[in-house]
Amino acid sequence: MSHQSMSDLIEQYLKSILNETEEEIIEIRRSEMADLFSCVPSQINYVINTRFTLAQGYTVESKRGGGGYIRIQRVELNSHDEVLSYLRKSIGDQLTYKDGVAVLQQLYNYDIISKREAELLVSIISYEAIGKQNPSEDNVRAAIIRALLDRLRYEEKR
Structure with a gap:
């Protein structure tokens, strides 16, 4: 139960x-x-x-x-570009693991990334990869996700 x-x-x-x-x-x-x-x-x-x-x-x-x-x-967004812009604006200098996973889940929900890509990215932003004891862990995670979103926005505009 x-x-x-x-x-x-x-x-x-x-x-x-x-x-x-x-x-x-x-x-x-x-x-x-x-x-x-x-x-x-x-x-x-x-x-x-x-x-x-x-x-x-x-x-x-x-x-x-x-x-x-x-x-x-x-928030219901109509295009991939709106989703990417919205998510990019929502990320500050720090991003917790849980919020990072939520961003990746949104990208998957809107068919911007595949399930496999989402799973790979989750492993990249994990505590194991970044280091739970790393004092700038949330900063590193935010930078990774911002770079991902910027790259996806660039690809969307091509």
């Missing part, structure tokens, strides 16, 4: 709501979600900050305070 974490359950719930809406956008209240899942509001923040990122194909807008909300929108 599979034991899902609270974060997994919250993520699945939010994604199921997103799948049901035609606009591909939802608006939630942090406190209401916390009450629904009997957890602290910071758990909701954690899920949103780690599982609904730009690299994973989502934009998040939040407003704090009494009338505060969190708005999650799935």
